[in-house]
Amino acid sequence: AVVSTQSTGVNTNQTPSITFTSSLQRGYHSEIAMHRLVSLVLVVWLVSVSYGKQSGVLSTNTNQVVAQINTQDGSLLEIYSTRTSPSQPWQKVLTHTGPQIVTNSSSQLVVYWDSINVNGDTMKISGHVLYMLDTNFEDSATYYNITNNYNDCMNLCNNDTKCKAWTFVRPGYQAQSARCYLASSVPTPTQNICCVSGVSGQTVTMTRTIQISESIYSPPSSEYQSVAGYIISHQAETSYNIDLVSYEDWYDYLNEPSFAYSPHIKHQPGDLSCPHWEFKAPAVILQTDDILSSIIPNVTSLSKIGLLTYPVNIDLENDLESVTSFGYGIAGSVLTMHAIYGRNDQVLQWRPSGPLRYQYFLVVSAGQTSNQGYRLISQFFWYAFGHNALISSPNLQSNYVNSSKHWLWDDWRTDTWYRFADQQYVGFQCANLSCGTLTSDRLKWAEGFGTNNDAWFNPWFQTLRTAYGWYLYGQEVNDKNSINKATSVLNLALSAPQTESGAFPGIFWLDNQNKTNWVDDSGWASTCRALPTAPALCINYYHSFSMAWTGYWMLMWLQLSNDSRILPFTENLGNFFILNQSPSGVIPSWYKPVTLTPYNHLSLINSETASCALFLIKLYEATGNKTYLTAAIKGMNFIESEVIPSRRWFDFETFVSCSQKPFEFYDMFTHQYPENNLAKIQACFAAIELYKITNDTNYLDLSQQLVDYLSLTQQIYSHPLLSPNLIGGLTTQNTDSEWSDARQGYAADVYFQIYQFTNKLEYLERGVAALRASYQVAPYENWAHTGGSQGDIPGAFSGFHWGQGSATTTLEQYNLKFRDAYVNFKYGHGVGVNGCSITQITIQNSNSLSVQIVSPYTWSRPLILVVDLVDIPLSVTVNQKNLGTFSVAQLKQGIYVKM
Numbered sequence: 001a002v003v004s005t006q007s008t009g010v011n012t013n014q015t016p017s018i019t020f021t022s023s024l025q026r027g028y029h030s031e032i033a034m035h036r037l038v039s040l041v042l043v044v045w046l047v048s049v050s051y052g053k054q055s056g057v058l059s060t061n062t063n064q065v066v067a068q069i070n071t072q073d074g075s076l077l078e079i080y081s082t083r084t085s086p087s088q089p090w091q092k093v094l095t096h097t098g099p100q101i102v103t104n105s106s107s108q109l110v111v112y113w114d115s116i117n118v119n120g121d122t123m124k125i126s127g128h129v130l131y132m133l134d135t136n137f138e139d140s141a142t143y144y145n146i147t148n149n150y151n152d153c154m155n156l157c158n159n160d161t162k163c164k165a166w167t168f169v170r171p172g173y174q175a176q177s178a179r180c181y182l183a184s185s186v187p188t189p190t191q192n193i194c195c196v197s198g199v200s201g202q203t204v205t206m207t208r209t210i211q212i213s214e215s216i217y218s219p220p221s222s223e224y225q226s227v228a229g230y231i232i233s234h235q236a237e238t239s240y241n242i243d244l245v246s247y248e249d250w251y252d253y254l255n256e257p258s259f260a261y262s263p264h265i266k267h268q269p270g271d272l273s274c275p276h277w278e279f280k281a282p283a284v285i286l287q288t289d290d291i292l293s294s295i296i297p298n299v300t301s302l303s304k305i306g307l308l309t310y311p312v313n314i315d316l317e318n319d320l321e322s323v324t325s326f327g328y329g330i331a332g333s334v335l336t337m338h339a340i341y342g343r344n345d346q347v348l349q350w351r352p353s354g355p356l357r358y359q360y361f362l363v364v365s366a367g368q369t370s371n372q373g374y375r376l377i378s379q380f381f382w383y384a385f386g387h388n389a390l391i392s393s394p395n396l397q398s399n400y401v402n403s404s405k406h407w408l409w410d411d412w413r414t415d416t417w418y419r420f421a422d423q424q425y426v427g428f429q430c431a432n433l434s435c436g437t438l439t440s441d442r443l444k445w446a447e448g449f450g451t452n453n454d455a456w457f458n459p460w461f462q463t464l465r466t467a468y469g470w471y472l473y474g475q476e477v478n479d480k481n482s483i484n485k486a487t488s489v490l491n492l493a494l495s496a497p498q499t500e501s502g503a504f505p506g507i508f509w510l511d512n513q514n515k516t517n518w519v520d521d522s523g524w525a526s527t528c529r530a531l532p533t534a535p536a537l538c539i540n541y542y543h544s545f546s547m548a549w550t551g552y553w554m555l556m557w558l559q560l561s562n563d564s565r566i567l568p569f570t571e572n573l574g575n576f577f578i579l580n581q582s583p584s585g586v587i588p589s590w591y592k593p594v595t596l597t598p599y600n601h602l603s604l605i606n607s608e609t610a611s612c613a614l615f616l617i618k619l620y621e622a623t624g625n626k627t628y629l630t631a632a633i634k635g636m637n638f639i640e641s642e643v644i645p646s647r648r649w650f651d652f653e654t655f656v657s658c659s660q661k662p663f664e665f666y667d668m669f670t671h672q673y674p675e676n677n678l679a680k681i682q683a684c685f686a687a688i689e690l691y692k693i694t695n696d697t698n699y700l701d702l703s704q705q706l707v708d709y710l711s712l713t714q715q716i717y718s719h720p721l722l723s724p725n726l727i728g729g730l731t732t733q734n735t736d737s738e739w740s741d742a743r744q745g746y747a748a749d750v751y752f753q754i755y756q757f758t759n760k761l762e763y764l765e766r767g768v769a770a771l772r773a774s775y776q777v778a779p780y781e782n783w784a785h786t787g788g789s790q791g792d793i794p795g796a797f798s799g800f801h802w803g804q805g806s807a808t809t810t811l812e813q814y815n816l817k818f819r820d821a822y823v824n825f826k827y828g829h830g831v832g833v834n835g836c837s838i839t840q841i842t843i844q845n846s847n848s849l850s851v852q853i854v855s856p857y858t859w860s861r862p863l864i865l866v867v868d869l870v871d872i873p874l875s876v877t878v879n880q881k882n883l884g885t886f887s888v889a890q891l892k893q894g895i896y897v898k899m
Contacts, residue, residue, distance in 0.1 A: 053069065055068045129205075143169075285374050312358055506521055605650055715739060
């Protein structure tokens with residue numbers, strides 16, 4: 001008794017033919033089971049009686065929706081179809097299974113549609129919401145034999161001043177014709193599929209507006225693919241008070257998906273894939289072969305008052321035992337586990353003064369690369385939402401936590417290196433050298449050690465990376481004190497005790513007697529969190545991700561200092577990884593401290609292999625030893641063959657951080673693995689590095705494939721119920737909830753690197769947004785760690801290196817390249833980088849450039865505008881003022897603009 005469709009033959013010039021086999025809506029299965037005998041009678045009746053139908057068709061070259069209303073009982077069927085070109089046949093992709101409306105009363109509300117109107121590229125479907133129930137009128141009320149339409153019964157009651165309630169009995173239940181019962185009082189209703197009832201004067205009216213377009217957003221240039229699809233607007237109004245539990249649009253996917261994605265996964269039946277608290281880049285994405293379908297909330301239509309009154313969500317059901325479905329609409333949610341949400345019975349008061357409104361996009365597209373249709377959605381996200389949000393946020397880098405301070409990069413750099421870094425710095429002697437650390441202050445509160453004089457060399461708190469940024473700053477401003485202190489951190493890292501085979505510990509601490517100590521790994525997010533033993537009995541293992549990321553930054557330091565100790569140390573580590581690399585290419589995550597044999601978890605499927613590959617690529621660049629390059633390529637082949645297709649982005653954070661779960665966890669309700677984006681970032685780095693040294697465009701394509709998937713974790717709007725501006729920040733994984741996490745400093749580096757080889761504005765803007773977002777929530781690691789459902793509050797303070805320090809290091813890497821505002825002359829685009837936005841660029845006669853720049857700040861110095869990819873002198877005008885003609889060298893170094 002579920003809606004189904006059957007094609008009776010289609011060709012390129014005809015719309016799909018639709019056959020109704022039932023008018024029952026999704027969600028009434030329990031009711032149908034209660035009346036199994038009646039349901040069988042109903043099916044026979046449906047087959048034997050000829051229905052009248054009202055139809056509407058909207059078509060473009062590549063998309064089409066066919067809607068039909070059964071005028072007998074008001075049921076609606078919409079079919080969404082796609083094709084690759086006008087010469088190809090239509091392929092049915094989705095059927096709309098109607099709004100599901102659940103109340104907290106015993107009566108079931110159902111939709112009876114009245115009319116379809118097509119005007120241009122827009123279809124409007126109107127209808128009413130009524131009860132599906134039997135009010136037991138047969139012995140106590142007058143009945144009339146009427147036509148087969150419930151409207152006649154409703155109108156009889158509405159036109160009779162004595163009538164308080166009515167029931168329409170479908171044909172075939174009490175008589176061959178339909179019957180209409182009128183009553184002077186409202187009896188107690190009982191559910192029965194035989195009937196439709198209502199109360200006089202109590203009506204709910206609704207309208208679905210479907211707009212179809214070859215492009216539901218405006219691509220910035222021809223290199224971007226248009227996104228054909230539909231804009232669905234739904235509005236419902238009630239004349240009386242209704243206590244809702246949920247009101248959602250659902251669609252059945254008419255294929256078996258090879259790719260199914262939702263931002264969050266589920267733990268048990270009844271969980272929600274993505275309540276509005278998780279709307280960072282909200283979409284459910286399904287793909288089969290080249291057919292893509294996605295549902296995307298229009299986040300620009302969401303408001304603070306609207307979400308407080310009618311919270312929305314998107315959901316995915318993909319349990320393989322029934323049809324795959326997704327939906328969007330209004331429903332309450334409750335946090336049941338760390339970042340896992342369930343449905344609740346929260347009463348949503350639907351009142352005559354508050355119509356229900358929501359809007360979303362449906363993308364239905366053929367011709368997509370297998371299992372890569374998400375790239376189209378990622379692109380859509382940025383140019384439909386993120387691009388305009390970034391331009392509208394020139395003050396994004398201002399600090400919400402302390403709104404009186406830190407506006408421009410100048411302020412942040414000074415604060416980071418002269419206040420924060422000096423505050424965290426501890427100097428001491430080690431191995432007869434001047435050593436030092438920028439403390440993370442973690443060991444005492446997180447691990448129970450008796451000191452906070454620590455140094456962490458791991459994927460999150462990478463002290464060596466932050467020291468690298470400190471060194472760059474010291475170089476630029478000629479501050480030898482900063483340079484010396486930063487170099488002392490390198491001395492500390494190189495003093496780590498390395499085994500003969502190359503492994504070394506990742507955590508240092510200086511005790512109260514100034515004795516130096518090293519720990520392989522530590523309890524937080526380590527094997528100690530994974531093993532079922534007491535912390536006191538836990539043995540810490542060497543961690544490949546920590547060693548690889550530290551080794552990578554040693555090699556980055558090699559380019560600055562040419563320190564002769566770096567290559568022997570890193571070559572030993574490279575040999576260790578090669579020794580432990582499996583034939584599949586995987587490099588295990590953890591190694592036992594004495595035997596150095598791999599720990600069983602994350603040894604066969606380990607996306608941390610990407611970090612090892614990145615290190616090995618950098619080691620090949622430094623040594624020229626092709627053995628390292630071969631191992632790196634082998635590792636990335638493993639990522640391509642084993643991780644990307646199954647999306648098993650397993651790294652240590654996926655399982656043993658704050659979102660703990662068994663290593664074998666799998667979501668049977670959406671058919672997704674848990675996945676984290678920390679190793680995705682490393683894979684992006686590795687792919688673009690391979691392209692740099694091999695010039696193989698397959699690696700450039702791979703880097704974009706990876707970064708487009710990573711982008712599904714970047715925020716493309718700022719949640720109305722959260723106070724900071726959250727545009728451009730990154731969340732972490734599909735089992736965690738934070739906004740604007742500190743990894744966005746790493747992601748900005750990835751976007752900037754890939755931009756340099758693609759010249760795609762999207763990557764440049766995403767990088768700027770990610771970098772700025774770090775400062776909005778500084779000094780905290782993130783915002784609203786539980787998504788916001790438990791408060792508009794900052795996340796934990798995780799130390800200098802996971803927040804302000806990591807972000808400012810990325811800033812130091814790119815400050816001289818991008819300066820305050822950046823224009824790519826060859827490709828005709830640009831972006832405001834530091835406290836400003838570029839709103840318009842005009843190029844005339846190939847030698848004249850005009851730029852509009854806005855900034856909310858009062859500048860104490862001139863703004864520096866860089867013009868790149870230019871090979872002739874240019875006349876430059878900024879904000880209608882001509883600044884003169886500048887040489888190529890001047891343009892690339894940056895010209896001064898008085899703001």
